[in-house]
Amino acid sequence: MQTQSASRWIDRAILSVMAVLGFFMVMPFFWLFSMSFRSVADAYKMPPSFFPPNLDFKNYWTVLHTSVPFGQIYLNSIEIALLVTIGQLVTCTLAAFAFARLSFPGRDSLFFILLVGLMFPAQVTILPIYLGYAQIGLLNKPMGLALMYLTSSFGVFMMRQFMLSQPRALEEAALMDGAGYFKIFWRISLPQLRPALSALGIITFTQTWNYYFQAKVLLQAQNSMNLPLAMDALRGYMQSGNLSLVMAAMSMAVAPVILLFLIAQKMIIEGVTMSGIRG
Amino acid sequence: MKLTRRDLLKSTSAVAATALVGSKAFAADKEGTLKVLSFGGDAQTTAINHAIERFNKKFPKVKVELAMDPIATGWGDYVTKVLGQFTSGDTADVYGTAIETFQAFASRDLWMPLDDYVKANADFSDFAPSLLEQGSYKGKKLYIPIGWNNIMINCNLDLFAKAGVTKPADWTWDQFREAAKKLTVKDASGNVSQYGYEVPNQNFFVQPWFFSNGTSTLSADWSGSNMLDPKVAESLQFLHDLIHVDGVSPVPGSDTMDNQFVGGQVAMISRGHWIVENCKKANLKMDIANVPSKATPNTVIGFGAYAINKNTKDAELAQALVTELTSVETQKEEGVGGGGVPGRASAAATPEFLAFPPSAALYYASLPHTQPVPSPANFQEVEKIFMRYYTAMMSDAVSIADGCKQAHDELTASFDRLKKQQG
Numbered sequence A: 001m002q003t004q005s006a007s008r009w010i011d012r013a014i015l016s017v018m019a020v021l022g023f024f025m026v027m028p029f030f031w032l033f034s035m036s037f038r039s040v041a042d043a044y045k046m047p048p049s050f051f052p053p054n055l056d057f058k059n060y061w062t063v064l065h066t067s068v069p070f071g072q073i074y075l076n077s078i079e080i081a082l083l084v085t086i087g088q089l090v091t092c093t094l095a096a097f098a099f100a101r102l103s104f105p106g107r108d109s110l111f112f113i114l115l116v117g118l119m120f121p122a123q124v125t126i127l128p129i130y131l132g133y134a135q136i137g138l139l140n141k142p143m144g145l146a147l148m149y150l151t152s153s154f155g156v157f158m159m160r161q162f163m164l165s166q167p168r169a170l171e172e173a174a175l176m177d178g179a180g181y182f183k184i185f186w187r188i189s190l191p192q193l194r195p196a197l198s199a200l201g202i203i204t205f206t207q208t209w210n211y212y213f214q215a216k217v218l219l220q221a222q223n224s225m226n227l228p229l230a231m232d233a234l235r236g237y238m239q240s241g242n243l244s245l246v247m248a249a250m251s252m253a254v255a256p257v258i259l260l261f262l263i264a265q266k267m268i269i270e271g272v273t274m275s276g277i278r279g
Numbered sequence B: 001m002k003l004t005r006r007d008l009l010k011s012t013s014a015v016a017a018t019a020l021v022g023s024k025a026f027a028a029d030k031e032g033t034l035k036v037l038s039f040g041g042d043a044q045t046t047a048i049n050h051a052i053e054r055f056n057k058k059f060p061k062v063k064v065e066l067a068m069d070p071i072a073t074g075w076g077d078y079v080t081k082v083l084g085q086f087t088s089g090d091t092a093d094v095y096g097t098a099i100e101t102f103q104a105f106a107s108r109d110l111w112m113p114l115d116d117y118v119k120a121n122a123d124f125s126d127f128a129p130s131l132l133e134q135g136s137y138k139g140k141k142l143y144i145p146i147g148w149n150n151i152m153i154n155c156n157l158d159l160f161a162k163a164g165v166t167k168p169a170d171w172t173w174d175q176f177r178e179a180a181k182k183l184t185v186k187d188a189s190g191n192v193s194q195y196g197y198e199v200p201n202q203n204f205f206v207q208p209w210f211f212s213n214g215t216s217t218l219s220a221d222w223s224g225s226n227m228l229d230p231k232v233a234e235s236l237q238f239l240h241d242l243i244h245v246d247g248v249s250p251v252p253g254s255d256t257m258d259n260q261f262v263g264g265q266v267a268m269i270s271r272g273h274w275i276v277e278n279c280k281k282a283n284l285k286m287d288i289a290n291v292p293s294k295a296t297p298n299t300v301i302g303f304g305a306y307a308i309n310k311n312t313k314d315a316e317l318a319q320a321l322v323t324e325l326t327s328v329e330t331q332k333e334e335g336v337g338g339g340g341v342p343g344r345a346s347a348a349a350t351p352e353f354l355a356f357p358p359s360a361a362l363y364y365a366s367l368p369h370t371q372p373v374p375s376p377a378n379f380q381e382v383e384k385i386f387m388r389y390y391t392a393m394m395s396d397a398v399s400i401a402d403g404c405k406q407a408h409d410e411l412t413a414s415f416d417r418l419k420k421q422q423g
Helices: A002-036 A058-063 A070-101 A107-119 A122-136 A142-148 A153-164 A169-176 A181-192 A194-209 A213-218 A227-234 A243-275 B005-029 B042-058 B075-088 B099-106 B115-120 B122-126 B129-134 B157-163 B173-182 B230-244 B258-262 B275-281 B315-325 B328-337 B361-365 B379-394 B400-421
Strands: B032-039 B062-069 B094-098 B144-150 B152-156 B192-198 B266-271 B286-289 B299-308 B370-372
Touching: A002 A243, A058 A243, A070 A107, A070 A142, A070 A153, A070 A181, A070 A194, A070 A227, A070 A243, A107 A153, A122 A213, A122 B075, A142 A213, A153 A194, A169 A181, A194 A243, A213 A227, A227 A243, B032 B042, B032 B075, B032 B315, B042 B062, B042 B315, B042 B328, B075 B094, B075 B099, B075 B379, B094 B099, B094 B315, B099 B299, B099 B379, B129 B144, B129 B299, B144 B328, B152 B157, B157 B266, B173 B192, B173 B230, B173 B266, B192 B258, B230 B379, B230 B400, B258 B266, B258 B275, B286 B361, B299 B315, B379 B400
Parallel strands: B032 B062, B032 B094, B192 B266, B299 B370
Antiparallel strands: B094 B299, B144 B299, B152 B266, B152 B286
């Protein structure tokens, strides 16, 4: 009995710590939404208030009516995020299947080279990409940014790890029955990959939604920008703009990502756990 | 054959009408795309978009693609961006830029000379002659001015009234320091809830503190460092003491404090006319005062301008667009919106422009006491070197004496490299 009671207290202690940590994680989001309903004067009033004095949607209205084409920019972000997510799900899964299930000369060396790609930050590769895009007319096109990330070393690695944890028996049986590799991939491997595909999809969508550095270099025209660049533009000349306005724009920008996470959080956790990737 | 006055009038009208019809037909038939890269916030973007709409009424088949840069991290990064475009070959036709960048671009021969274009537009006489002169490089006019910004002290009038401080038109460093102390509110434990002043965090905003002391961070011809001038150290010490001795300002960080000024947490900040845009929208009671003087009443001035890419496919079309972008109508809209003091005197004399802030006339009145921001061809390096040491000195990470010496050494090396590059 004493042991049971002690374990209940340990559970409670863990829950309390988690609750405190959760509170600190939610606070920035709460403050973001809270600021977005305030005027500049209210936003910087001392001492600060937890809740906005009233639910004023003026900042949201202004975001949609400034010279920054926020609606178009929102669509650009959706286009980029969807293209990259779909692209990575297709290419990373196919490549992962090859690395996990096929035997061919130089497989492990190729995989090692692929992993080396994880070690180079975007700043290293952006210049040749910029110069190349200028030659083929892909600058200032959302499609150009999407094209850069249609596949990723991380995605291949993650899917491969997941595949390695799956039993091979079914695939081997299919092979013996005369099924080709693509049929095995399509009919046997892919259905088992659902949790990993969801996790990769959501991780990729979130990452792509937040591209800033790459977008700043490749997308300079206002109509081609993505949402992080819109925040810069809304900040105003020499950062003199209304910060509450930026908070309203950010609230609109993070909404789809939060929604996606809330809907699919179970699949993300399952996918990441099963693939053996630690965050 | 005898030519009567009526005949002459008829034939002149016919020629004029033909020319007008011809020019309209020329405009209507012109096709193509013009790319513009300019800078600014909402006020400038709106005014530029309206100018493009007017341009498109004359040239309906010409598509204008606009890119705007908010200059969030200073002009050095803008130089890098434009040079990157020229390196890649993906350039704009028309560039909006500012004096900080003039030499950096002109010395690389990026622009088309505009002397003939300026001569053909008598309308440009509306600009202060000094603006067109400063837009010249080695005797060629390369830049058509837009608006200018001189740094003034912006004052939150409600906080002044609460502290019982009268906003002066002119003041000395000492008077300013006393005002900043009175405008700073601290609780019993010394925690500040309202700062009297924001010691600036950008190169452009800090320059008046050197000019008003009769010095500068660079030599008079912008060809070398002047960081070892004791007056430079004196200016820096003054700013340092505002933070660390008087406690009237926070240590300058990476973000500007414009929002805190509008929100009533800072009583005074050094800014140009662009701050008006946000203050107007927030219904803030604010006004401007001249920068405090020590040896001189001088402040810094920077101005914006348009330049045309020398490789543009259709120079005539690009010039027609610049004419619209620098028109009285565009300048009036930018001035009232808060995008800068209009370069055209007529656009700055309107009741709408002079209505806010109450002392708006001071912008033009202080023009004789302005010095251009030091803008050598290696500006992007100079700005970064200076700001790195300035921030370190203001945060006490390095002493003023050591900071000046180290900044001087790095600046000197940068100028040596520039001299080598220029042969």
